[in-house]
Amino acid sequence: MxxxxxxxxxxxxxxxxxxxxxxxxxxxxxxxxxxxxxxxxxxxxxxxxxxxxxxxxxxxxxxxxxxxxxxxxxxxxxxxxxxxxxxxxxxxxxxxxxxxxxxxxTDLFGIRATLQNRLNINLKGQTILLLGAGGAARACLVELIRQKPKRIIVANRDFARAESIISRTRISGNNTDIRAIDIHGINNPEYMERLSLLANSTSADPSFLSGVIRKLARNRFHRDMKIFDLNYGRRALPESCRKYPIRYIDGLYMLTAxxxxxxxxxxxxxxxxxxxxxxxxxxxxx
Missing domain, CATH: 3.40.50.10860 (Leucine Dehydrogenase, chain A, domain 1)
Structure with a gap:
């Protein structure tokens, strides 16, 4: 140009x-x-x-x-x-x-705007599952911590990378329990409980993500839970992951914010x- x-x-x-x-x-x-x-x-x-x-x-x-x-x-x-x-x-x-x-x-602003304006969700004292541990996950983790949830679980295929973003993302005065898990053990009852929000920041293979969502849906999904997919368009979660009776928002509003x-x-x-x-x-x- x-x-x-x-x-x-x-x-x-x-x-x-x-x-x-x-x-x-x-x-x-x-x-x-x-x-x-x-x-x-x-x-x-x-x-x-x-x-x-x-x-x-x-x-x-x-x-x-x-x-x-x-x-x-x-x-x-x-x-x-x-x-x-x-x-x-x-x-x-x-x-x-x-x-x-x-x-x-500015992803921080986009995430905050989506939580407030589109999902209208109060995460204080709640449990959140964050998928991914890249650059977008870092911003998402910071903003989620500021919402003062009870627990944030960061799940990633590379467990060490999930641990790394947690260790580098600490906000003073916050008591949120933040822990890393291998995404393959995502349904382990030792870590998981009733989820209020699933935030997807990974652009992993759609078939792999579909399998992860199906695992969760068996025991962890409920009607009040919400999914926030930071991706949009062809990178968003496949339609098979959106069929459950829960609120789903993709990353388009975050992008515009x-x-x-x-x-x-x-x-x-x-x-x-x-x-x-x-x-x-x-x-x-x-």
Missing amino acids: VSSRKQKLFGIIGGSLGHSLSPLIHNYLFRRFRLDYCYTKFEIEHTQIAKIIDSIRTLNISGANVTFPYKEKLIPYLDKLDKTSQTTGAVNTIKNSHGKLTGYN QAAAGFRIWTGIKVEPDDIYKYVSKKIAG
Whole structure:
């Protein structure tokens, strides 16, 4: 994509971006507020991280979003981290200020907005199961801890990685019991009890996730429980995982809410997530 000299360039950095709705969202916002900006995709390999960061500086790219699998891996290349990215150990938004790159994590805002505005759930004193231990899981764990639940169980195929995000995510003054389990032992009664929320942050193979959900459904699902899938589109949980008589929300609203927060970081303009959500939903519906 070629931009004029005065036009500001933004984009999203990720490994596989065919499904991404971020260009749709941000180019809509740029048009809406009559900004001479454009937003594109930067699909890279692991070996190109240093190169893309160098390009942001040398080409004066004004900002970028970061998605799977680089939310943690980009951090060493940045000049500064704000409090949100320091707390989560993950970055999903970069702002370029005269060659100095600052990392932010607006996933926190997206998760909080979804819990409050879409799921309308009170998690204080409740039990939560979090699937996954990547960059999105870090932000999710931080926000869930702030909700003051009784217990959070982090389940991942790599048990050591689940333990790692727990050890690095501690919020002072909080007494939530947080423990890691191997996802294959997810139905172990020693760890599991009546769940109020299942939060899925992993993009694991759909057939594998279907098996995990079926295991849980036998003994742990109840009508008051809710599922929050941080993924959207083809990366969301398959339809077979949504057939149970419980409330299911995918990650589309989270995406629009975190995009609103990122847009404000770049431009200083506040926009309501609901406005973006309505626009994107209409576009998806055709």
